[in-house]
Every structure is written in structure tokens, then in C-alpha cells.
Amino acid sequence: xxxxxxxxxxxxxxxxxxxxxxxxxxxDVVFSQIAVHARYGGxxxxxxxxxxxxxxxxxxxxxxxxxxxxxxxxxxxxVTRGPGLVGALLVGxxxxxxxxxxxxxxxVGVNHLDGHLLAVGLRRAETDPPPPPYPYVALLASGGHTxxxxxxxxxxxxxxGATRDDAAGEAYDKVAKLLGLGYPGGPIVDRLAASGxxxxxxxxxxxxxQSLDFSFSGLKTAVAQHVRSRGRPGTEQGLADLCAxxxxxxxxxxxxxxxxxxxxxxxxxVVLCGGVAANRGLRASARAACDxxxxxxxxxxxxxxxxxxxxxxxxxxxxxxxxxxAGLDLSVDPHLAVGA
Ligand code: KG4
Ligand code: ZN
Numbered sequence: 001x002x003x004x005x006x007x008x009x010x011x012x013x014x015x016x017x018x019x020x021x022x023x024x025x026x027x028d029v030v031f032s033q034i035a036v037h038a039r040y041g042g043x044x045x046x047x048x049x050x051x052x053x054x055x056x057x058x059x060x061x062x063x064x065x066x067x068x069x070x071x072x073x074x075x076x077x078x079v080t081r082g083p084g085l086v087g088a089l090l091v092g093x094x095x096x097x098x099x100x101x102x103x104x105x106x107x108v109g110v111n112h113l114d115g116h117l118l119a120v121g122l123r124r125a126e127t128d129p130p131p132p133p134y135p136y137v138a139l140l141a142s143g144g145h146t147x148x149x150x151x152x153x154x155x156x157x158x159x160x161g162a163t164r165d166d167a168a169g170e171a172y173d174k175v176a177k178l179l180g181l182g183y184p185g186g187p188i189v190d191r192l193a194a195s196g197x198x199x200x201x202x203x204x205x206x207x208x209x210q211s212l213d214f215s216f217s218g219l220k221t222a223v224a225q226h227v228r229s230r231g232r233p234g235t236e237q238g239l240a241d242l243c244a245x246x247x248x249x250x251x252x253x254x255x256x257x258x259x260x261x262x263x264x265x266x267x268x269x270v271v272l273c274g275g276v277a278a279n280r281g282l283r284a285s286a287r288a289a290c291d292x293x294x295x296x297x298x299x300x301x302x303x304x305x306x307x308x309x310x311x312x313x314x315x316x317x318x319x320x321x322x323x324x325x326a327g328l329d330l331s332v333d334p335h336l337a338v339g340a
Contacts, residue, residue, distance in 0.1 A: 002075035003067070004320065005099075006313025007060065009092030010084025010112045011144065012036070012043045013306075014055040016063035018074075019313035021321050023123040023131065027066035028303065028310040031055045034184065041177040049087035056095050063309070071103050078316020081109030081326075082336030083144070089332035097328055107326045110315045113338045116140050116273045117151055118318070119304040119311035132269035132298045137262040139254055140338070141282075142274030142307075143169035143184070146214050146254075148261045149338055151271075154318040157339035160261045161212025168250055168276045171216040175223050175246055179232060179239065189243045190279050196237070196244025201226060203249045212261050219249050251285045259289050269296050277305040 001020045008015040017028040033051045037043050064070065079096035082089060093109070100107035117138050121131040135152045137160075146169075147162035166174070169186055176185020181192075203222050206215035223246055233239040254276075262270050270290055276282065283299055290297040304311065 002317065002320070003069060003073060004076045004078050004313045004317040005060070005063065005074050006110070006309040006316055007077070007079040007092045007096050008112070008307060008309040008312045009052045009056065009088050010080045010082070011088060011307060012048050013308070014052050014059050015307065015309035016060045017309035017313045018063055018067035018069055019122065019310050019317060021314070021317035023121040023314055025122055025124045025310050026069065027063045028124070028308060029059050029063045029066065030308050031059050038183045041183050042173065043085070045085045045087060048085055049091060052088055052091035056091055060095065071099065071105070074105055076106040076108060076316065076320045078108050078110050078312050078319070080112045080115065080312050081330060082112065082333035084112060084334060086332060086334045089334065093330060093332050097330060101328060106320055107330065108316045108319045108324050109326045109330050110312045110319065111336050111338070111340060112312070113140060113145060113336070114157055115311035115315045116142065117149055117157055117338070118154055118315050119273055119308070120271045120298055120300045122300065122304050122310050122314055124301060124303065128301060129298050132271060132296065135265070135267050136269040136271050137258065137265055137267045138271040138273055139258040139277070140274045141168040141254060141276035143167060143173065145274065147338055148212055148258050150261070150265055150267065154315065155322065159338040160265070161214065161257060163214040163216060164207070165215055165217035166220060168214070168216060168254060169274070171220050171250060172276070174220050178224055178227060179242070186276060186279065189247060190281065192240045192243040193247040193281055196240030196242070198244040198248035200241035201245035203245050205249055205253055212257050214253060214257060216250065219246065247279070247281050251279070251281045254282060255285045255289050258286065259293060259295070262295055263293065269298060272297070272299045273305055275306045278302045
């Protein structure tokens with residue numbers, strides 16, 4: 001079995017994992033910097049770079065230790081080369097290059113977005129849902145990206161639509177900040193929304209037409225205007241109602257466009273990925289809509305949705321298998337697009 005070490009440092013998680021090209025996960029270590037950034041209500045790039053520098057070597061050691069594998073047993077090293085924060089990306093890429101050079105191991109650069117889109121192929125436990133066959137349509141909704149893509153193969157990925165402004169996770173985080181709920185906002189708003197009335201506050205749906213693109217900034221502004229004119233809800237129920245109304249708008253938009261893409265592309269399998277795919281409202285609504293349309297929905301476990309290095313190791317293992325190799329001149333690309 002060819003085991004690949006994956007390294008991820010594109011944003012605020014320092015992560016390393018050992019994975020085989022068939023998706024089997026031997027170790028998966030994620031060091032979250034949430035504590036570093038929480039007081040600022042968002043990721044501070046320079047602090048992220050510094051935290052990666054101090055965390056990366058212990059995280060890589062832990063991943064190899066948990067896998068019970070030495071560097072000599074690896075068949076390659078995969079590292080996120082973009083998109084993301086330039087200083088943060090450089091930390092992972094430099095460490096990967098140094099290890100590859102020192103041990104004479106093959107090196108490959110991985111697109112973080114492609115990693116999310118392929119994470120459904122990870123095999124963490126026997127209970128994981130089987131990966132869907134190609135082609136599948138995937139909604140990728142995270143803190144930095146929101147797009148709907150068609151995946152025909154690990155190296156044939158096409159974006160069908162994307163957000164024109166804020167990412168879905170970013171909208172969650174900004175609304176949570178506005179309501180003084182803490183960071184990251186997604187899980188908190190999700191929890192509050194569960195006990196709220198989604199019809200309590202009338203909020204807009206972004207880009208309602210036939211387009212497969214998304215827009216969430218108008219929704220965010222509408223929540224801000226609501227809070228400005230009515231004040232922050234004074235009761236727990238009022239807060240839950242506002243969160244439920246906001247979530248209903250985001251989820252309706254995400255589900256409608258994803259299903260429209262699957263139907264337009266005549267693809268039978270739908271996948272949710274990225275941190276927002278952890279959202280319970282989104283999972284339930286996507287499940288109901290796919291059932292109604294006779295489509296098969298596959299949602300990976302939460303650990304495969306949020307940022308992790310296992311998805312980078314898998315995408316890298318598949319690339320190494322295809323014969324892809326990066327040289328020691330591998331550079332980062334903070335603006336790398338899906339499938340690029
Ligand atoms: O994929 P991810 O871990 O990192 C990025 O690549 O951005 O996604 C993080 C984003 C954050 O914006 C966070 O608020 C959001 O995913 N998120 C959620 C939930 N859990 C995480 N959003 C909505 N509901 C959730 N349960
Ligand atoms: Zn991500």
C-alpha cells in the first residue's frame with residue numbers, strides 16, 4: 001500500500017495526515033487555531049502564519065506517530081499549494097519541500113478546493129458511506145469558498161457556479177459576530193436555529209433566478225438592518241428565530257442551486273463538502289430535496305468536511321498515482337481556482 005503524508009496550512013488549521021490512495025486514513029491530526037483568532041472574530045493572517053510555524057513540526061510528528069509509520073515507509077508527500085493565506089501556505093510548502101528533499105521522497109502540490117471535493121473518498125471507518133461513483137455534483141461551502149462543481153474524475157473538476165461576494169460560512173461568521181455570538185459562527189447559529197421559527201423574520205434569498213451563482217452579502221446586510229432597526233433580539237427565542245430565518249435563506253439557496261446543477265448536468269449523485277456541510281439544517285434539507293428528485297446524497301463525516309490534511313493526502317496520493325510530481329521550486333498560489 002502506498003502511504004502519503006498530507007500537510008495542510010492554508011488558513012487557521014495546522015494539519016497532517018497519512019492516507020493511502022484507496023482513501024484509507026491511517027492518521028489525521030488537526031490543530032485548530034480558533035483560540036488564537038476568536039477574540040478578533042475572524043482569522044488574522046499574520047497570527048495564523050506564526051501559529052503554523054510553531055505547530056507544524058509537532059503536528060507532522062504526531063501524524064506519523066499515530067500512523068505508526070516512519071518517513072522511510074512513505075511513498076510521497078502532498079501539500080496544499082493554494083488557495084489560502086500566502087504566509088500560512090508558505091509554512092506548509094516549505095516544510096513539505098524540506099522533508100521531500102531530505103528523504104528523497106516524491107512531492108506533489110494540492111489544490112485545497114479539489115481536496116474538499118475529493119474528501120468524500122476518504123475511508124475513516126467501516127461505517128463511512130461508500131464514495132459515490134463519478135460523475136457527481138458537489139456543493140463546496142466553507143468559510144472562504146462557496147461553489148457548485150461537477151467532478152468527473154480526481155483531475156477533471158469543473159466549477160458550475162460560485163458566490164459573487166461572501167462565502168456561505170463567511171456569512172454565518174459575520175452574522176454571528178453581528179449578534180455577538182462568538183467565533184466561528186456557523187456551529188453556534190446552527191444550534192440556535194434548531195429551536196427557532198424560520199418564518200419569524202422575512203429575509204431575502206440571493207440571486208433567485210436560474211443562475212448557478214450565489215450571493216450572500218445582501219442577506220447579511222438585511223440581518224444587519226433588522227438588528228439596527230429592531231435592536232439585537234432580547235430573548236433567547238428571539239435570537240433563535242433570527243438565526244433560524246437566516247439559516248433558512250442560506251440553506252434554501254444552497255440546496256436549490258445544487259439540485260438545479262445536478263438536474264441540468266444529468267448527474268445522479270450529489271455530495272456536500274466544506275465546513276458548512278456540517279450544518280444540520282443543510283443536511284436535512286438536502287436529504288429531503290434529493291429524495292424527492294430521486295438523487296443520491298452523500299455527506300461525508302464532519303471530520304472530512306471541515307479543513308483537514310487527510311483530504312490533501314488523498315488528492316495528493318491520486319495525483320502521485322497519475323505520475324504528477326512537483327519540483328523543489330513548488331510555489332504557493334493564494335488565488336488558485338477550483339480544478340486548476
Ligand atoms: O472548510 P472549513 O473548515 O474552512 C475553510 O476552508 O473555510 O469551513 C469553516 C467554515 C466557517 O465559516 C464555519 O462557521 C462554517 O464553516 N461552519 C458551519 C458549521 N460548522 C462550520 N456553518 C454552518 N453550520 C455549521 N454547523
Ligand atoms: Zn477549506
